[in-house]
Amino acid sequence: MNNKLLVLGTIAYDAIETPFGKTGKILGGCATYIGLAASHFKTQCGLLSIIGSDFETQHLDLLKSKKLDLEGVEQLEGEKTFFWSGKYHNDLNTRTTIDTQLNVLTKFKPKVPEDFKDASVVLLGNLDPNLQLEVLSQMTQKPDLVVMDTMNFWIESYREKLDELIAKVDVISINDEEARQITQKHSLVEAAKELHAMGPQYVVIKKGEHGALLFNGDDIFCAPGLPLEEVFDPTGAGDSFIGGFTAYLVQRGKITFDDMKTAVIVGSALASFTVQEFGTKALEKMTFVQLAQRIQAFKSLTEFEIEIT
Amino acid sequence: MNNKLLVLGTIAYDAIETPFGKTGKILGGCATYIGLAASHFKTQCGLLSIIGSDFETQHLDLLKSKKLDLEGVEQLEGEKTFFWSGKYHNDLNTRTTIDTQLNVLTKFKPKVPEDFKDASVVLLGNLDPNLQLEVLSQMTQKPDLVVMDTMNFWIESYREKLDELIAKVDVISINDEEARQITQKHSLVEAAKELHAMGPQYVVIKKGEHGALLFNGDDIFCAPGLPLEEVFDPTGAGDSFIGGFTAYLVQRGKITFDDMKTAVIVGSALASFTVQEFGTKALEKMTFVQLAQRIQAFKSLTEFEIEIT
Numbered sequence: 001m002n003n004k005l006l007v008l009g010t011i012a013y014d015a016i017e018t019p020f021g022k023t024g025k026i027l028g029g030c031a032t033y034i035g036l037a038a039s040h041f042k043t044q045c046g047l048l049s050i051i052g053s054d055f056e057t058q059h060l061d062l063l064k065s066k067k068l069d070l071e072g073v074e075q076l077e078g079e080k081t082f083f084w085s086g087k088y089h090n091d092l093n094t095r096t097t098i099d100t101q102l103n104v105l106t107k108f109k110p111k112v113p114e115d116f117k118d119a120s121v122v123l124l125g126n127l128d129p130n131l132q133l134e135v136l137s138q139m140t141q142k143p144d145l146v147v148m149d150t151m152n153f154w155i156e157s158y159r160e161k162l163d164e165l166i167a168k169v170d171v172i173s174i175n176d177e178e179a180r181q182i183t184q185k186h187s188l189v190e191a192a193k194e195l196h197a198m199g200p201q202y203v204v205i206k207k208g209e210h211g212a213l214l215f216n217g218d219d220i221f222c223a224p225g226l227p228l229e230e231v232f233d234p235t236g237a238g239d240s241f242i243g244g245f246t247a248y249l250v251q252r253g254k255i256t257f258d259d260m261k262t263a264v265i266v267g268s269a270l271a272s273f274t275v276q277e278f279g280t281k282a283l284e285k286m287t288f289v290q291l292a293q294r295i296q297a298f299k300s301l302t303e304f305e306i307e308i309t
Numbered sequence: 310m311n312n313k314l315l316v317l318g319t320i321a322y323d324a325i326e327t328p329f330g331k332t333g334k335i336l337g338g339c340a341t342y343i344g345l346a347a348s349h350f351k352t353q354c355g356l357l358s359i360i361g362s363d364f365e366t367q368h369l370d371l372l373k374s375k376k377l378d379l380e381g382v383e384q385l386e387g388e389k390t391f392f393w394s395g396k397y398h399n400d401l402n403t404r405t406t407i408d409t410q411l412n413v414l415t416k417f418k419p420k421v422p423e424d425f426k427d428a429s430v431v432l433l434g435n436l437d438p439n440l441q442l443e444v445l446s447q448m449t450q451k452p453d454l455v456v457m458d459t460m461n462f463w464i465e466s467y468r469e470k471l472d473e474l475i476a477k478v479d480v481i482s483i484n485d486e487e488a489r490q491i492t493q494k495h496s497l498v499e500a501a502k503e504l505h506a507m508g509p510q511y512v513v514i515k516k517g518e519h520g521a522l523l524f525n526g527d528d529i530f531c532a533p534g535l536p537l538e539e540v541f542d543p544t545g546a547g548d549s550f551i552g553g554f555t556a557y558l559v560q561r562g563k564i565t566f567d568d569m570k571t572a573v574i575v576g577s578a579l580a581s582f583t584v585q586e587f588g589t590k591a592l593e594k595m596t597f598v599q600l601a602q603r604i605q606a607f608k609s610l611t612e613f614e615i616e617i618t
Binding site: 189304 | 401495497498499516519520522529530531532536537538539540561567570571573574604605608610611613614615616
């Protein structure tokens, strides 16, 4: 296993409104969150994405400063970067999309850089399943681990392609509603079984503030949601999660169920930072010491002694 | 601390419909579930409740066979036992009450038996706060631990009395929606702070399939929800939880935060049995060995190694 991590996803501008405030145009996109999360681990992480000529130098510099390899990021002259704006409701669990401007995304033809065609780990962020499949087909060596995310839009409208993709990945990481939507099973245990049967050896079901479940056949691991006094902006939580999860495994160089458990906690810890500020702010400035402390907090949160006699 | 546990609550007949089936009139009521859960621990457990002359001998015999002290259970001649019927919707998280016949409950004047006036632990099940307060006032010795439950109806209509009660208990155990309803805080961390400020040193917030949180000031413990393939009937889950939680503490004879953590797991394990069959069935036949195994399952579910370097 080499330490190369190839990440497919969007680099975007977002405008976000939550009950706590409103941003102007800020840096967003799943590849951005994934990359920033991954940058805290020892990996050679390359992003595969597309941006427009409006993409600001300061944001390119930020990504470069985090040692992210941008050879796979195409910049299209005269085109604009993918833009999304949305508003979170009072409970922060639901959101309404105000505006989506696909812009460069409509022209995105991912081309895996030579240096990443033998990456041991590929992380397919939430995007058109056709593009996710295309990236896999360009790998010259079968990766040791392929991780994927998706969302309701692709489940509804691209189901056949999505199923083709799911059959080819090792880990699928989706939220509880998406798991129910794909499998038509309400019980998450049953949903995980269906998802296993579709291909992936590992199924991760994210439950927002309630944590996450990791399934490997009959083995189940449950990561708690860290009870936070304030969730400021949930944008990017799932991407931070899967970025931290995957990059931890690359750094570790091993992919057992026990490693996956720690990876789920690492991802949860990163997501818990992300939601405490708008956009990528918390993820950018978080230190490794802070991350280690938070992982310890997750451990303390669930540890107990069995003394029942 | 003596091993006496006084339980105030209803003994009832229920008729339950879930997506998986429908019962006739079956044994129910919070004191019933609490007592059956408590019967798995070494305590002297006395129930304080009221039943009608229609209450069947087989059900009295069942409670007696579990070594529950029924001196505090009044049987009113010519009156009928409290009856509730309800229907759970497809996701099992919501239910509609079809019928409530208070019957004997309207005449309930709890009288704590002499032998239980010095009980070290009092568990006030979900009932009119006036009755819960009345029971406390009859204790000749201040209990070491008073635990209470309540529900939306009392929060809406008996708020003043409820606040008076909350100020007098050590542990309040309610679900997430009730916590939000009482405190008007969405964040459960903030809700727990408000509840602490109202009196109780310990706050337990039950989150159904997502587990439970235990708060003691800034210390937080998170019990996972055991992922179950099938939840058959959620009735009595919260009562089984609090019954197991409290009876474990009585048996243990110590009330530290660490003991409380294990108690939350014990309660969660009991609740996980309850929901797997209609009514009290699972709770009746469960063995201590099965309980110990399930507690171990809760431990395995959340244990992980920190190896992040």
